[in-house]
Structures are given as structure tokens and as C-alpha cells.
Amino acid sequence: MAESPAQGRQGLPTAPQLRLDELLEGLQAQVEQVRAARDRVHTLLDAVLSIGTDLDLDVVLRRITESAVAVVDAEYGALGVLGEEGRIKQFITVGVDEDTIRAIGHYPEGEGILGLLIREPEPLRLADLGTHPESVGFPAGHPPMTTFLGAPVRVRDRVFGNLYLTDKRGGAEFDDDDEAVLRTLAAAAGVAIDNARLYEDTRRRERWLAASSELTRSLLSGTDPDQVLHQIATTVRSLSGADLVTVAVPIDGGDELVIEAADGEGPERVRGLVLPATTLAAKVYHSNERVTSSALSAEPQAGGGSAAQLDLGPGFLLPLGDGENVRGVLQVANLRGGSEFSEATMAMISGFADQAALALEIAEHRREAEHLLVLTDRDRIARDLHDLAIQRLFASGLTLNSVLGRVADRPQVAERVQRVVDDLDDTIKTVRGTIYALREGDRPGPRSGLRAKLLAETDQAAGLLGFTPALRMTGLLDTDVPTEHAEHLVAVLRETLSNAARHAHATAVEVTAETDGTRLRLRVADNGSGIDPAVTRRSGLDNLRRRAADLGGSFTLTPNQPTGAIAEWTVPLPAPASS
Structure with a gap:
């Protein structure tokens, strides 16, 4: 049988057929590359859409990290958000489970390769992390990592943070295409972060304005x-x-x-x-x-x-x-x-604090103006009482005194007139006392409130105790507590602190003075030697019980845990006088 022209010796294909197969294989490889590029572009577009569809900053940061891992086909990924002085203040990870995170103990602060990218914010690609001169190794419990790709995320020309990707799947190294895709994603991420921050700033400003308005309204409406x-x-x-x-x-x-x-x-x-x-x-x-x-x-x-x-x-x-x-x-x-x-949060709270201080100042001026109006009204009342009431009462008394001489021969009538004159004198004295009280209450001068007295007592006790007792004061102690009750309270505090120093030998004392407008309570707790069961009576304690009983209250002395004693002195406060 004759040999076919399309075959050479031993049935091998001819040279033109070999070249055709090679071309077909090359064409198929290019098709695969085009398909891979198309898939990567689609993945990148999906990633860009994903990070741009939400305005919550935390959600956006998480999606950026997840998208970066997907577009370069990495095993692990992280986004390090930079804080003050170039330190990492937030670290968002993908690919590391919670148990591994707990085993590591803490997130990085910006040392080694991560710090290099912070100092030099340019894309960085490494075939082996461990061989780089800046590498400082991994902490205990950290998964091993080899290949590395990093890129900065910029927001309006400022570096917001860095993307870190490690261990490309399949054991390959990150290539130029991976770097180009990550650059593109980082640029889109910067825009998404900027939008989320602008939205967050807008919402924060709205809350700030609403809170400031509500505060100002409360102050100017006379709220306590x-x-x-x-x-x-x-x-x-x-x-x-x-x-x-x-x-x-x-x-x-x-x-x-x-x-x-x-x-x-x-x-x-x-x-x-x-x-x-x-x-x-x-x-x-x-x-x-x-x-x-x-x-x-x-x-x-x-x-x-x-x-x-x-x-x-x-x-x-x-x-x-x-x-x-x-x-x-x-x-x-x-x-x-x-x-x-964040700096934005601190700036917002600082602005609100300034607004609150201004509102407090305006409210204080308003209260001072109201107080001045009350003082002016009191002065007018005192002047009218002096100029009108007292003068008329005095004139009436003089007239009745002149009548007494004319009715001297009628004892019963004279006695009645004399009683009226005496009543007028008493009334004049009462009115004068009222005038004095109105003006005396308005007299300026330093006033020592109960809070200041309690603070002075604890400071003075520090000399005996060797330390300053912890003092807690709650309620309107300076305004709701009458003078008599305040004096008793200070005396009780002085006695209990003296006992803690002389008898209990305490190393820590906590003092609590509080009022809710209906009762006054003092609690002194120490960690000293406690209550001695051999001592059944002590004059100082009897004095404290008597002070409480005089005001209709009670005094108790109970053990503290684990050591020491608790002295509690409680008395009711008188109901405020109705206007």
C-alpha cells in the first residue's frame, strides 16, 4: 500500500500540522487568559459595588477587607486603620477564626512589615515575608504566612490605613496583575470610606444640634x-x-x-x-x-x-x-x-460641651435676674411696711394713748384701750422683725455650705488617719438640709472619723453623705479592727444615737466585710414650708 502524502515516515504528522496544533494551543491559552481577566474584572466590579452600597463605616471597612481577599485570591487579609502617631488603632481581619485571634492575644500595633508600609505608603509585594530585613516574626499562636501583598488606602490624599494580603491560594506568588487590581480596589475603597465618613459626620452633627437644642430648651425653661x-x-x-x-x-x-x-x-x-x-x-x-x-x-x-x-x-x-x-x-x-x-468624636463632644457651658451660663444669668427681681420686690415690701404700715400703726397707737386720759374715770374702757395699744406695739415689733428678716436674708457675704464643712472634716481627719477618707456627697446638701440637721451631721462625722482613727486603726475609710429631700443619711465604712464584743457601751456612740433620736432618726453600727465596721446615721428632714 502506498504511503499517504500527509504522513512522513513511520506515520508521523508533517511539520504544517505540528505548527497548527501549537497555534491552537496558544490560542486556547490566550482565551483562558482573557476569560480569567474577564472574571477578575467582574470580581473587581462586584467588589467595588459591594463596598459602595453601604454608608455604615464599620460595614464598609469589613466589606473592603473581604473584597480584597476575593480579588487577589488570598488566604488571609486585613485592613489596618491608622490612628494618632501612625499607630494601628483598628485591625479588621479575614481568614482568621476567633479561637486563633484569642490565642494571638492582641492585634499588631504597626511593627515589622506592617510598620514599613505605614512609613512608606506604597504597594509592597514579597515572595517570602520571613526573609525581609524588616520582618520581626509572628507571635505565638499566629498562623504561618509566606507570600505578601500590601497597598495603602488613601482618603483625600491622606493615608487612612493599609490593606495586607498573605498566602495566595495554590501556592503561587502575587503578580503584577494582583497588585494592579489591589491598587484599583484601594482607590475605590478610599471613595467609599470618604462617603461613609461624610454620612457619619452629617448624622453626628444632626444629633449634636438636636441635643444642644434640647439642652438649651431645658435650661431656659427653668429645669433644675x-x-x-x-x-x-x-x-x-x-x-x-x-x-x-x-x-x-x-x-x-x-x-x-x-x-x-x-x-x-x-x-x-x-x-x-x-x-x-x-x-x-x-x-x-x-x-x-x-x-x-x-x-x-x-x-x-x-x-x-x-x-x-x-x-x-x-x-x-x-x-x-x-x-x-x-x-x-x-x-x-x-x-x-x-x-x-476618634478625633471626630472628641471634637463633637468638645463642641457640645462648649454649647452646654454656654447654656448653663445663660441659665445662671437668668436665675440671677430672677433672684434680683425677688430681692427688689422684697426691698419694696420692706420699704412699704416701714413707710406705710408702721407709720399708720404708730399714729393709731398715739391716738389711742391720747384717748386713755379722757377715759381714766371709766376703768373698763381704759383697760380695753390699753390692750389695743399693747397689741399695736406687738404688731409694730413683728413688722419690724419681718423687715429686718427681709433685708438680712439679702445681705451679701460668704456662706459655708454643708458640702464644704464635710470636706473640711475629712481633710482634718487625714492628720489622724494618715490618709484622706474617700468622700461621696449626693443630693442638695447645701439647700435641702436645715442648719440644725447640718450641725448634727458634721458632729456625727467628726465622731465616727475619730473612732476610726483612735479605736479601729483603719487603713481605708469611705464616707457617704446623701439626701433625697425627705431624709438625711451619713454612712461611714472602715476596714479596721471592727466592733469589739467586750465593749457594750461607749459614750461617743451613745451621743450619736442621742443626736439621731433628737431628730426622730436612728443610728446603727454593724460589721463590715471582710473587716471593719459600718456606722449609719439617718434622720428625716422636715417638710418644706408651703408658700
Whole structure:
């Protein structure tokens, strides 16, 4: 049989057929590349659409990280959001489960390769992370990673953070196409982040304006200032999302402050606490400057405050007002492990604090104007009583005195006229006493309130105890407590602190003085030697019980846990006189 022309020897295809197969294979490879490029473009478009369809910043950041992992086909991905001084303040991960995250212990702060990308914000591609000179290795529990691709995310020419991708699937290295796709996604991410931040700023400003308007309306409508302080704390916590917000105001006649309002975690543990001059709040009050901390409870602040009662983490303190019109200190804090507050949040709260201070000042001027109106009215009443009532009463008395001589021969009539004259004299004395009381109450001069007296007693007791007792004051102690009750309360505090120093040998004492308008309560708790069962009577304790009984109240002395004693003195307050 004759050999076919299309075949060479031994049945092998000819050269033209080989070239055709090679061309077909090359064409098929190019088709596959085009399909892969098309799929990648579609993936990139889907990613861009995904990150641009939501305006919640946290959701946008999570979607950016997930999209970056998808478009470059990486095993692991993360987005590090930069904070102050180029440190990573937020780290969003994809591909690492919760158990591994807990095993690692904490997120990176910006060292090694991550820090290199922060210092030099340009795309970075590595075949092996461990061989780079900047590599510092991985912490215990961290999954092994080899290949690396990173790119910065810019928002209006400022680096917002960095995308970190590791371990391309299939064991391959990241290539030029991966880098180009990641650059494109990072650019789209910057736009999405900017939109989300603008939306967040708009919503924040709306809440701020609404809160400021409500606060101003409450103040100008005559709401009690103490209630307004609580409203400020509640509003600031709502605006900032903080775990705890406190408002401290100065105590008359000293450098200390007292926490008048608190909202959030454990407000009952910090409300009424006295803040000595060594605390951060007192320093902010006197310096009129904001203080920011990543761990408030770790700050060296002798005397404690809320950071000594609760385990507080990141937070900031700022003055309520400015210049010479600082009216208090606002503290905004999260518990340990909570997130730090953004600069935008601190700026918003600072603006609200200024607005609140201005509203408080306006309300104070309004109350002063009302008080001045009352004083003016009192002065007019006193003047009218003196010029009209007393003069007429005195003239009537003189007239009746002249009548007495004419009725001397009629004893019964003379006696009646004399009684009327005596009544007129008594009435004149009463009116004069009223005039004196009206003017004496308006006389200016320093007044020492109950709060200042309690603070002075605890400061004086520090010499005997060797430390300053913790003091908590709650309620309108200066206005709702009558003078007699206040004097008894100060005497009881002096006696109980003396007992804690001389008999109990305590190393810690907590004093609580509070009133709700109907009762007055003093509680002194120490960690000393406790109640000696061998001592059945003590003159000092009997005196405290007698002081309580005289005012219709009670006094108890009970053991404290684990050691020490608790002295509690409670008396009712008289009902306010009806107008």
C-alpha cells in the first residue's frame, strides 16, 4: 500500500500540522487568559459595588477587607486603620477564626512589615515575608504566612490605613496583575470610606444640634441645674457611645471637685465621689485643657476618682466651658479593652460641651435676674411696711394713748384701750422683725455650705488617719438640709472619723453623705479592727444615737466585710414650708 502524502515516515504528522496544533494551543491559552481577566474584572466590579452600597463605616471597612481577599485570591487579609502617631488603632481581619485571634492575644500595633508600609505608603509585594530585613516574626499562636501583598488606602490624599494580603491560594506568588487590581480596589475603597465618613459626620452633627437644642430648651425653661447635669451626661454618652460619662463640678471654697452626674456602667459607684486636686479631672479643671488617655485607670492619679472605682480603658477629659468660666469637667471613657475615641468624636463632644457651658451660663444669668427681681420686690415690701404700715400703726397707737386720759374715770374702757395699744406695739415689733428678716436674708457675704464643712472634716481627719477618707456627697446638701440637721451631721462625722482613727486603726475609710429631700443619711465604712464584743457601751456612740433620736432618726453600727465596721446615721428632714 502506498504511503499517504500527509504522513512522513513511520506515520508521523508533517511539520504544517505540528505548527497548527501549537497555534491552537496558544490560542486556547490566550482565551483562558482573557476569560480569567474577564472574571477578575467582574470580581473587581462586584467588589467595588459591594463596598459602595453601604454608608455604615464599620460595614464598609469589613466589606473592603473581604473584597480584597476575593480579588487577589488570598488566604488571609486585613485592613489596618491608622490612628494618632501612625499607630494601628483598628485591625479588621479575614481568614482568621476567633479561637486563633484569642490565642494571638492582641492585634499588631504597626511593627515589622506592617510598620514599613505605614512609613512608606506604597504597594509592597514579597515572595517570602520571613526573609525581609524588616520582618520581626509572628507571635505565638499566629498562623504561618509566606507570600505578601500590601497597598495603602488613601482618603483625600491622606493615608487612612493599609490593606495586607498573605498566602495566595495554590501556592503561587502575587503578580503584577494582583497588585494592579489591589491598587484599583484601594482607590475605590478610599471613595467609599470618604462617603461613609461624610454620612457619619452629617448624622453626628444632626444629633449634636438636636441635643444642644434640647439642652438649651431645658435650661431656659427653668429645669433644675442638677437635672440638667444628668441630662448632659446622658446625652454625651448617647453621642459618643461611651461606657461611662461623668460630670464633675467644683466645690465652693476649695480645689476639689465632686461628681454630680454619671451615666453608663456603674454610675452609683462614682456619683457623689469627691475628686482631690491630684486627680486628672482637677488638673483639667485648673489647666482648661483636654486630656486623652488610652488607659485611664492606669494613670497616676492619687486620690482615685471614677478610674479608681472602675477598670477604665481609653477615654478623655475636657473642661465644661473655657477661660475663666469653666463650670466643671466632662469625662468620657470606655472600659478596659474598649475602642479608642476618634478625633471626630472628641471634637463633637468638645463642641457640645462648649454649647452646654454656654447654656448653663445663660441659665445662671437668668436665675440671677430672677433672684434680683425677688430681692427688689422684697426691698419694696420692706420699704412699704416701714413707710406705710408702721407709720399708720404708730399714729393709731398715739391716738389711742391720747384717748386713755379722757377715759381714766371709766376703768373698763381704759383697760380695753390699753390692750389695743399693747397689741399695736406687738404688731409694730413683728413688722419690724419681718423687715429686718427681709433685708438680712439679702445681705451679701460668704456662706459655708454643708458640702464644704464635710470636706473640711475629712481633710482634718487625714492628720489622724494618715490618709484622706474617700468622700461621696449626693443630693442638695447645701439647700435641702436645715442648719440644725447640718450641725448634727458634721458632729456625727467628726465622731465616727475619730473612732476610726483612735479605736479601729483603719487603713481605708469611705464616707457617704446623701439626701433625697425627705431624709438625711451619713454612712461611714472602715476596714479596721471592727466592733469589739467586750465593749457594750461607749459614750461617743451613745451621743450619736442621742443626736439621731433628737431628730426622730436612728443610728446603727454593724460589721463590715471582710473587716471593719459600718456606722449609719439617718434622720428625716422636715417638710418644706408651703408658700
